[in-house]
Amino acid sequence: MNGRAYRVEEDPDTPLLWVIRETLRLTGTKFGCLKGICGTCTVLVDGEPLRSCITPISSVLGKEVTTVEGIPEDHPVKSAWKEVGVPQCGYCQSGQIVTAYALIEKNPNPSEEEIVSHMNGNLCRCGTYPRILRAVKRASELRRKR
Numbered sequence: 729m730n731g732r733a734y735r736v737e738e739d740p741d742t743p744l745l746w747v748i749r750e751t752l753r754l755t756g757t758k759f760g761c762l763k764g765i766c767g768t769c770t771v772l773v774d775g776e777p778l779r780s781c782i783t784p785i786s787s788v789l790g791k792e793v794t795t796v797e798g799i800p801e802d803h804p805v806k807s808a809w810k811e812v813g814v815p816q817c818g819y820c821q822s823g824q825i826v827t828a829y830a831l832i833e834k835n836p837n838p839s840e841e842e843i844v845s846h847m848n849g850n851l852c853r854c855g856t857y858p859r860i861l862r863a864v865k866r867a868s869e870l871r872r873k874r
């Protein structure tokens with residue numbers, strides 16, 4: 729998890745989300761629907777975005793898990809998020825940032841269609857979608873300048 733190895737003793741079916749929040753106390757990852765629908769609980773498992781609320785811990789044994797805390801503060805995605813001022817209430821934002829990070833790391837120059845398609849499953853009740861789009865485009869610019 730975020731570059732450190734952990735040994736946990738929960739039941740193998742325990743959702744990864746609860747281990748992240750309750751056992752490891754990494755509370756940046758939020759819970760929303762708990763049904764794999766909203767994307768608020770998104771983390772990366774071996775670089776791929778996954779809904780941690782429906783992912784049993786047994787399935788991530790020995791894998792690299794990245795939460796929002798594991799993304800460096802000076803990474804282009806976090807810098808762009810601050811520059812654009814994306815959040816409103818903020819609740820969905822860790823899932824949005826983690827999902828955007830996965831895209832920018834794989835594809836530093838995504839088209840608008842690719843951004844929309846990639847971010848599509850992450851819901852925001854505050855409707856910050858236009859700012860999310862702007863921030864991902866800005867993150868892409870910053871990433872390419874690195």
Ligand code: FES
Pocket residue numbers: 758759760761762763764765766767768769770779780781782
């Ligand atoms: S809380 Fe996991 S997808 Fe909604």
Ligand code: FES
Pocket residue numbers: 815816817818819820821851852853854855856
């Ligand atoms: S900023 Fe409030 S739900 Fe997205």
